[in-house]
Amino acid sequence: MNVLVTGGAGYIGSHTVKMLKETGKNVIAYDNLTKGHREAVKCDVFVKGDIFDDELLINTIKKYNIDSVVHFAAYSLVGESMEKPCLYYHNNVQGTLNLLDVMLRCNVKKLVFSSTAAVYGEPEAVPITEDFMKNPTNVYGRTKLIMENVMKDYSNAYGLKYTALRYFNACGADEEGNIGEDHSPETHLIPIVLQACLGIREGIKIFGDDYPTEDGTCIRDYIHVNDLARAHILALEGMHEGHASNAYNLGVGNGFSVKEIVKAAEKVTGITINKETVQRRSGDPAILIASSDKIRGSLGWEPKYVDIKAIISTAWNWHKNHPNGFGE
Ligand code: UDP
Numbered sequence: 001m002n003v004l005v006t007g008g009a010g011y012i013g014s015h016t017v018k019m020l021k022e023t024g025k026n027v028i029a030y031d032n033l034t035k036g037h038r039e040a041v042k043c044d045v046f047v048k049g050d051i052f053d054d055e056l057l058i059n060t061i062k063k064y065n066i067d068s069v070v071h072f073a074a075y076s077l078v079g080e081s082m083e084k085p086c087l088y089y090h091n092n093v094q095g096t097l098n099l100l101d102v103m104l105r106c107n108v109k110k111l112v113f114s115s116t117a118a119v120y121g122e123p124e125a126v127p128i129t130e131d132f133m134k135n136p137t138n139v140y141g142r143t144k145l146i147m148e149n150v151m152k153d154y155s156n157a158y159g160l161k162y163t164a165l166r167y168f169n170a171c172g173a174d175e176e177g178n179i180g181e182d183h184s185p186e187t188h189l190i191p192i193v194l195q196a197c198l199g200i201r202e203g204i205k206i207f208g209d210d211y212p213t214e215d216g217t218c219i220r221d222y223i224h225v226n227d228l229a230r231a232h233i234l235a236l237e238g239m240h241e242g243h244a245s246n247a248y249n250l251g252v253g254n255g256f257s258v259k260e261i262v263k264a265a266e267k268v269t270g271i272t273i274n275k276e277t278v279q280r281r282s283g284d285p286a287i288l289i290a291s292s293d294k295i296r297g298s299l300g301w302e303p304k305y306v307d308i309k310a311i312i313s314t315a316w317n318w319h320k321n322h323p324n325g326f327g328e
Contacts, residue, residue: 001240002065006099008043008053011038011181012114012170015229016070016229018042018179024231028064028119030057031073033112033270037326051095058104068102068239070108070232071096074143077187078118078283081139091141097150104158111151111163112235112268114245116162117221117288119145126255127291129187130247138283148247155245158219163235163243168221168251168290170228172242172311173318180318181225190222190257190312192320193265196273206258207281217258219287221251224305234299243298251290261308268312 003020007013008029013036020027020043027043030049045064050054051073060066072170074092081088092226096113103111119134120143136142154160171190173180181191195201209216231250256264295301305311 001068001234002028003068003069003070003236004028004030004064004066005072006030007036007074009033009038009041010072012167012225012228013072014040014042015174015178015225016072016232018174019226019229019233026064028060028066030060035183037182039326040182042179051099052104053099054102057099057117058106059259061102061106061108065256066106066108068112068236069099069108070112070236071099072114074114075189076140078138078140079187079281081143082230082283085139086155088139088143088263092140095145095184096147098313100150100154100160104154109160110236110239111160111162112232113147113151113162113164115148115166116141117166117168117249117251117290119148119166120288122285123288126289127253128289129291130249130294134179137285145228151245156253160245161239162245163239164247165228165231165235166247166249166286167228168223168249170225172226172305172314174226175314175317177317179323180322181315182322184325189261190265190315191319193212193262193273194269194316196266198319198323200323201242204262205274206262206277207279207284208279210280213257213286215257215259218284219257219289221240221253221255221289222261222308222311223251223303224311227303227305231295231299231301238299245300247300248295248298249292250295251292252306253290253292254306254308255287255289256308265312267317268271268309268316
C-alpha cells in the first residue's frame with residue numbers, strides 16, 4: 001500500500017504517519033508546514049507542499065505510485081472558523097475539492113477523510129450514532145459536512161471509495177515521547193491545562209459553567225490520538241479488502257466535563273492550577289459523546305486507552321519533556 005498523507009506533519013496526521021510506517025505501509029507525508037512541524041514526521045518521505053498545488057500533487061502521486069490518500073490537511077478550530085469563515089471554506093472545502101479532483105485525474109480512488117463530531121451540532125441525545133441529524137453549530141463542522149456530502153456524490157458518480165472518520169476530542173501523545181500536540185496558538189483544553197501545570201500559563205479559563213450538565217461545564221468524549229490513528233489504518237485496509245464507502249464515529253463512549261478534565265490533570269501532575277470561569281465560547285454544544293459501535297462492528301476497532309488519567313499521562317509526558325513543543 002502506497003499512502004499519501006496530507007497534513008502528515010500535524011497532530012493527528014503525524015501520529016497516523018508513524019503508525020502507518022510501523023504497520024509496513026509506504027508512507028508519503030505531504031504538508032505545507034503552515035501549522036504542521038517537520039520534526040513531527042517520522043517516515044522516510046516528506047514532501048513540503050500545498051493541497052492547492054496540482055502539479056506537485058500529481059507528480060507526488062505518480063512518483064510514489066500512490067494508491068490511497070489519508071487527508072488531514074485542514075483548519076480545525078471552532079472559534080476561528082466562526083471569525084474567519086472564508087479561510088475555512090477556502091481551505092477545507094475548496095482545498096479538498098482540489099485534492100479530490102487531482103485524485104480522480106490520477107485514478108486514485110481510496111480516501112480516508114478527517115471528519116468531526118461537529119457535523120452533528122447540538123445532538124438530540126447521547127451517545128451519538130452516525131444516523132443522527134447533522135446540524136452543525138459552527139463553520140468548521142459545516143465545512144466537514146459539506147465535504148462528506150461531496151464525497152458521497154463522488155462515490156456514486158465516479159467510484160470514489162471513502163471512509164469519513166468523525167473524531168470526537170483528540171488528545172494524548174505517542175508513548176515513545178517524540179511526537180505530541182503542538183498548536184500555535186493552543187486552544188484545546190488538555191494542552192492548555194498541562195501548560196498551566198508547567199507554569200507556561202497563569203491558569204485556565206473555563207468557558208461557561210451554566211450548561212445543562214451536572215457541574216455546568218461542557219462534556220466531551222476524549223479519545224487518544226493513537227486510537228484515532230489506528231482507525232485510519234483499519235479504514236484503509238478495509239477499503240482495500242472491498243469495504244464500501246462509509247462514515248464512522250470515533251470516541252471512547254465516556255464523557256468528561258471540563259471541570260473533571262481539570263481535576264484529572266491535577267491528579268496526574270500533582271499540581272493545582274488557577275481556574276477562572278468566563279463566558280461560553282460561541283459554537284460549543286453542551287454534550288458530545290460518541291457511540292462507536294459501528295466502527296467496532298465493521299472494522300474491529302476498539303480504543304486501547306479508556307482511562308482518562310492514562311490518556312492525560314501520555315500528554316503530560318510529552319508536554320513535560322517538550323515545554324516549547326517542537327520548538328525545542
Ligand atoms: N475549554 C475551556 N477552556 C479552554 C479550552 C477549552 O473551557 O481554555 C472547553 C471548551 O469550551 C469545550 C472543551 O473545553 O467545552 C473542549 O474544548 P477543545 O477546544 O479542547 O475541543 P473542541 O470540543 O472544541 O473540539
